[in-house]
Amino acid sequence: MSAPNDLRPERSRTPRVVRQFVADPTAMVAFGFLILLILVALLTPWIAPHSPDTQHLDRALDGPNGTHWLGADQLGRDVLSRLMYAARLSLMAATVAVGIAVVIGVPIGVAGGYFGGWVDRIVVLIADSLMGFPYLILAIGVVGVLGPSLVNAMIAIGVVYVPRLIRVARSAVLAVRGDTYLEASRSIGATSASIIVRHVVPNVMPPVVVQISLMCGFAMLAEASLSFLGLGAQPPAASWGSMLSSSVRYMDRQPLLMIWPGLALVLTVLAINLVGDGLRDAFARRDKRSGS
Template sequence: MTDTLTSRPVTAPGLRRFARRFRANRLALGALIVLVVLVVGAAAAPWIVPYEPDAIDVMNRLSGSTPAHWLGTDSLGRDTFSRLLVAGRVSLFAAAIAVAIAVVVGVPFGLLAGYCGGWVDWLLGRAADVLMTFPAIILAIAIIAATGPGLTNAMIALGIVYSPRLFRVVRSATLAVRAETYVEASVSIGTPASGIIARRVLPNILSPLLVQVSLMLAAALLAEAALSLLGLGVVPPTPSWGNLLGRGFTEIRSTPLLVVWPGLAIAVATLSFNLVGDGLRDSLGRETRKGD
């Protein structure tokens, strides 16, 4: 028998209500605009930077702000503005890939645990609990210590670190949806579990999932910066906001602005991700239903 029950997709009126509520949140809307500017600037960095980010000019090392170098230069005479833009490209990409890995790992297992329950839920839940007993940054450092420093290893480590947290969110939301009448009706008429998960469960847990992903992007950005600051993330000469911050500390007495610019970029991006997450949390929630 085919499943003729009506699912609860995202509807046009629901999307309009969401957009109206999100626009009304000026902080979240402003943060979204800032993120768009950061992402577009980072994506276009290779074409808009005034200097090659690795071009050395020792005659102009540690210069302050000048018409030629808007944000000054570092200890090797490299243009800080150019390196900051390219570093944003690396840091934002690293955070996005780390969260994508967490989604790929955490979401399927969370759906499986929440929908199947029983020993499957117990086994996956205990595995997630074991990973969550370790502080996130310590676990990431341990993974990188075993695999070696570098952008790829840092992204994989952060993805593994954040997947249990995403697993818990998805599992909890799936348990709530699993108890809904329309899911029980689909089960009673013999709809395959894969079809129920794809057509009934997943669309109805998108709200908490999107909120968690936006907040996790901020956490991943901070974690990547911390790892790069410690020399365990992006390996120089490739710039990232984290290793620019670390290199700036070595010259903080003579040129403190070398610390200010990457620190400000990290703070603005992290705050923007958090504000967008708060805006999504306040605006989403009922858009997967046909009405309020």
């Protein structure tokens, strides 16, 4: 009976985390920006003023005007439309890449922390070995093996972030592995799988959720970096990284071509990080109150 009683407070405190997060004005502004960005990305095919690939060479490198609100690129394509389609691509890439890291990293980290022994030693060895490489170099190596494409870039970014989630999940499991409710569950004959699913995973989700929110921003930066190097999204697909790359040679004639995608990337990553900070602070205040 002790296990259910111990778990109920975690569920009842969930609204408190939401209230703490909503009370953070900086996090809420960032969250509102991300919601707006997601809505724009979802509705882009219907609200984009022009096709992202339609070329008007007579308007190449035009500045902002009534037809092209943010100007036109070197091929006369509408910059605003390409930014909107690039937002769709960047959000999708970050979501898929982080999803890959979660599906692989969290179960491995939970297994290592829960079972310990040789299982934990192998998990730590895998995580430390992968983290020994600079993340961008490792991603470039994976894309080099698989070939340049957006799908391969997402796989590479997901692989890069697997060891970070392994370490976060493992540390969270180690913090609760010896708790009384787990011992009570074992004493009544609960299987390891049942204990992990019903008791361990819910208690390790707060740090994992915070890490996931922060990783989304880093994943977008990684995708932009790979696309900038020609290893991510391939032409004519619009990506903030590829837009930055193609605008470098025209920065003296039309510097706005570089400013728009750079500004979009900076604001989006900043908003994601601020939301992650807000979640971290909300969970920390909850844990402080519950421990007092």
